[in-house]
Every structure is written in structure tokens, then in C-alpha cells.
Amino acid sequence: MYSSDKLDKIRTWLSPSDPSTNLHKARRQRYQGTGQWFLESHEYAKWKKERNSFLWLNGIPGCGKTVLSSSVVADLEQSVSSLSLLYFYFDFNDATKQSTDDALRSLIDQLYNQRTELQKEVDALFSSCKNGRRQPESASLFKTFRSLLQQAGETWIVLDALDECHKRNDGLTGGLLPWIRGLRDASLNVHLLVTSRPEQDIRSSIESWSQVGEVISLQNGRTSNDINAYIKAQTAEMSRWEDRPDIREKIESELSQKANGMFRWVSCQIDVLRECLAPKSVFRELNNLPPTLDATYARILQNIRPEHMDCAKRLLQFLAYSERPLRIEEAVDALAVDPDCQPRFDPRNRMPDAEEVARYCSSLVVLVRQEDHRSGTMIVEIQLAHFSVQEYLVSARVHESMAADLEKTNAKAEIVRVCLSYLIDNASRDTLQETEGTPLANFAAQYWSTYAVDVELSRKEVLSEVDEYFSSEVAFQFGHDLCDTDNQWGRQDEIQRWGPGRRHAPTALYFASFVGLFHSVQMLLDKGADIDAESGPYGNALQAASSRGHREVVQLLLDKGANINAQGGYYRNALQAASFRGHREVVQLLLDKGADINAQGGYYSNALQAASYGGDREVVQLLLDKGADVNAQGGDYGNALQAASHEGHREIVQLLLDNGADVNAQGGLFGNALQAASYGGDREVVQLLLDKGADVNAQGGLFGNALQAASSWGHREIIQLLLDNGADVNAWGGV
The missing domain is CATH 1.10.8 (Helicase, Ruva Protein; domain 3)
Incomplete structure (x- = not known):
């Protein structure tokens, strides 16, 4: 049995979204008896029974596909083993439910918690990701899920709203549609049912390989x-x-x-x-x-009472462009803000009955009640009622009464103004314990800068509220403490290694550089901000911008005199930060401006080692072409070859060896590249190093030798490979 701590650690690492919230919402919308025609159909009975079966239910917007899929899940819960049922709902309302990776994380989590005999497979993925210190790549998620299905036996999978998934056809394994086809082509006993609109890319993909009777249209009178x-x-x-x-x-x-x-x-x-x-x-x-949904939505907007119009616009701006659904108390406070008044937020302006917020927008929004699994309490969210509503609101077809306010840049500018007005007026409550009385604060702090980047790119100006926020030390610190941007957008393992107590408090210039607010950076510099001030875990504004790949901001900082080789922060210098992240244009810019390519220091010691660990082959090639020392020593991995070997970057390992890397160079955490590769678990890298003359019994490093490193994680194939190549099974060493 696995401890609850282990289960919690795996779940925290996977960060799966919860599809049950969509399921419960759809079930509440279902009218008794609807969908029975499908559950009693020959096609459905055949799908449930036949091995490796598939069905695609497609139909126009609003025809009830999601409600029907919830009926299918309910029927399967009654007729098949709950341990063999998986489901996922793609959701335009929630950014954590819009990609193939999101679906895979959720489905893997379901299997992990339902089937204890499958947990070792996920544990292996966890360990290969440095015990959760980094996130799995898409290819690893694909591979792990397929392996789980092979072991699980007969499984039923329901995927709803494929059309609400982004990047549906991205490469052979990098998109939803190729993955679905791969499941069908594999020798698995999977019953897969999917729903969507008949979008052209979905239709052409599925119809190219589906069989007769596997495509069911809901537009032919069936409903x-x-x-x-x-x-x-x-x-x-x-x-x-x-x-x-x-x-x-x-x-x-x-x-x-x-x-x-x-x-x-x-x-x-x-x-x-x-x-x-x-x-x-x-x-x-x-x-x-009205003859159509568009005409219906236009009539709803046209009929909003004049005294409700301002609140309706504000609410629809937030819901149409929000990264996640708003909790009802967040929506109430968003409506209570008036950026043009003083005070801009007064709690006395809150609606007395929070649930009446939905009345401003009639049928365009719904209230969704669900349990917060962390606290066990019931929460209420306000969401757009249907995908077609969101599509209409952000289109050029929207009714003239709201066209200007819902235009993308205008809507996002208003969201920024509301969020920052709220943070500025509440900044006097400078302890996080008091944020229960300011429910919009977390949303405002986390998302305002994302919207502001789009506004600045479009308008080429800084909103007055952004200027005021950055000028107020109290307000800026209040907002930054709430969202902790470095943890939110940085690598968690980097922040942990950097450690508390070694960080300098972030400055406004550092934050603006990190998130990519070009015009705000320019404004702060014009006001005299210290361009090289030590700040945040990335040391200074230039390193922060370089780590995020904001080329224009990097160029601006350099033009304004930023020290290109300034030392400090996690990466020690800007070039190492950009190299690790694979930001090729920024790397090229820094090199063109005179960055020291072999500057030493930091966790990865130099830019080449950072790039080799990060895994971008083109950046590694660029650094080598510009004279990076392929055998430079230092850092936790000793040299670039060891870093690339540890991460299993085969092409980079080959590239480094072709450029003269010493295959048996000693140093670093693992002593040598072969031990690092054996620990990392990539058999092909281990074979490549052996073929290039790696000493199979070389001593040193954390585990003493490669065989002990491979044994520490139970990499059986690598253990056998090392033994076949003469590894001494009785060798001593290590800690």
C-alpha cells in the first residue's frame, strides 16, 4: 500500500485538473430521460462490447453533446468496473483543461489512484523527472499512459469537447488527434468515445481512419x-x-x-x-x-437594462478573457471596483446578495456549485454558459452595444485597471492573513501582468494604474507577495536550490522585465530605476528578462547600459539564463553584445553546461560555434557532457562528443558522464557513451560507479547493458 503522503506528492507533481466538476455540471443540466435513445442504440451496445472500439459523436453548437457524454459516463458507472472507467472534459472556461497534456495528466492520475498495481509505472516517470523536480515532457506522458493501458486491460475512455482543445493536430504524438489515432491503432483493449463539433480538422482526421458506424451525427433528427x-x-x-x-x-x-x-x-x-x-x-x-444562437445572444445583450449595462460589460469582459472561472465573491468585488473614483474599492459597494450577480447577463452565464477538495467547503463559480457564448463575445459579430468594450485590447485594459485598483486600495492590508476579506486579490495579483503585456504590445503605452502600482512600494510588495511570480513562472527546483535568505527583494524593474512589460521597463528606467540592482532569485533585471526570453526587453536593458556580464542570481549571468531556457534569439543577442561565453559560476557553471542540461541543440551548437569550451569544468554536473547525459539528451551528447568532449572527464555530482546517464535512465545515451570509450568501472561521484547509479533506481536494462560491457558487480564506492 502507498502512503497518503506519496499519493499527495505524485498528485501535486502531476497537477491534474478535476473533470468531475464538468461531469456534475452536465448532469445538473440533463433533463430526465434525454439521451436514452443513444444508450439503447445498437451502435452504443456494439461500442461497449467490441474490443478496441471507437465512437465519435458530433453535432452543431448547443445540440447537447456534453450532456449526452455525461449520460454515457453515468451508464458506464453502472455497467462496468469503476476501476476501468476514465473520462475527461476539455473546457473553454478553464485553461487547465485545454491541452492534450492536461487530459493525459488527469487520465494518468485517475489510473494511479484507482489501480495500485499500476502505480510503479507512474513512480518511474516521477523518478525520471528528478523525483518531481521537473515536469514530464509530452512524449513521456504519451508513453506512460499507453504503458498503463497495456497493463490495465479492458478500459473505457470518454473524452468530451475535442474542439475546445488547443493544438489538436500538432505532430505525430504532440497533439490530440494523432494521439487518439494512436490509441486506436495500438493493440489495446480500449473503448474510446469522443464528442465534438464537426470541425474540419477533426472531421478530416477521424474520417481518414474510422470505420463504418463509428461516426454518429446528432444533426439528423436523433435528438x-x-x-x-x-x-x-x-x-x-x-x-x-x-x-x-x-x-x-x-x-x-x-x-x-x-x-x-x-x-x-x-x-x-x-x-x-x-x-x-x-x-x-x-x-x-x-x-x-431569433433564428440562430448569434441572434439570440445579440438580443440578450440588447435587452440588458440600461442601469445594469456597466456591470454586465465588466462581468463579460472578465469571463470572456479569464484564464479560469471566477468565484462568485471574486466577481462581486470586480463589479464593486470603480477605477475612476476615490476610493476605487469600497466593501460597502458589494452586492448584498452575491448570487444575483448572474442576473446582469441572463442566459449568457451560469452559477456552478462544486466542492473545494482542499478545504472541503462548497464554492460557487460564475462561468459563461456555453462555448458558443465565449466565441460570440470575442468575435466581430458581437452586438454593437458591447463591441468596443469586448474588443480584446479594451477588455484586457479594463481588467488590468480593475485588478490594480483593487490591489492598490487594499495594499494597506499588508498581511496575507487578511486576504480573506479581499477575495479578488489573489486573482488580481496573479493575472494582471498577463493582460497588461497584451495591452502594452497593442497600445505601446503604460496604463496609469500600472505606473501607480509600480510607484507604490506598499502596493507592489502586497501584489508580489500574493502571486510570488518567481515560483509561479520559474522552475520550482531552481527556487528551492537558490534557497530562501539568499534572495534580494524584487524591484518593480525586475518584475516588469521578468513578465515582459516592455513599455513599463522603459518608463521605470526613464524614472531612474537602478538597472543593475540586485533583485529576486535571478539576480537582476537583465537575467530575469533573459530567463523568460523577452528579447525586446533584453535589447532595451542593454541599450540603457545594463551590465551584460553582471554576476549574481541563480544563473550567475544573463547568458547562462537564456542558454538554459533555450532562448536562441536572446543568446545570439547577448553574444553579439559581448557576453563572456565561458564566464564561470552558478549551479551550471557556464552557459554551455546550462544549455546542455536544458536540452536545446541549436543553442548548444551556437555556443560551440562561438567558442565555448566543451570541456570546461565546474558546477554540479562537472561539465556539459555530464549534464546532457544526466538529462538523456542524446543528440546533444553526440554533438558534444563530436566537438571533442572528454567522455571520461571526472568531476561533478556523478563523477563522470556514464554514471550520470546510468542514473538518469536513458539506455541509448549509456550505449552511446560506452561506444565512445566510457570507462564502465570508473570510480567517483555520488554513487561510486555507473552500476550503482543505475541500481539506485532499478534501471534493469541499463544494469544488464553495463554488466554486458564488463561492469564489476562487486565494485565498492559511493556514499
């Missing part, structure tokens, strides 16, 4: 009975027309005839009809039913 039943049930709940069957029949008839297979369209019309208090208003609405 008509479900929609009619839903309409009848909703009309029956309009109690004011209990004695007017003619009105009920008229509503049912008109909606049924014009639904065109869209549950979403029907739902929006019913919301409007519920507000009709007299027969004339009912008939007026029925005579003017």
Missing part, C-alpha cells in the same frame, strides 16, 4: 424527441399559464419547429418566455424568435 420532451417539461413549469393550454401549446409548437437540433437555443428562449407576464408578451416573443 428531436429529447428536445421536444425538454420543451414540454419546461413549459409545464410555467405555472402562470396553467389555465391557458393554448399558450402552452403555442410555446411548445413554435420552439419545437424552430429548435433545429439546439438544446442551447431552446434554453435561451425559455429563459425569455419565463419573464413574460401577459399573453401579448408571450406572442410577441414567439413571433420574433
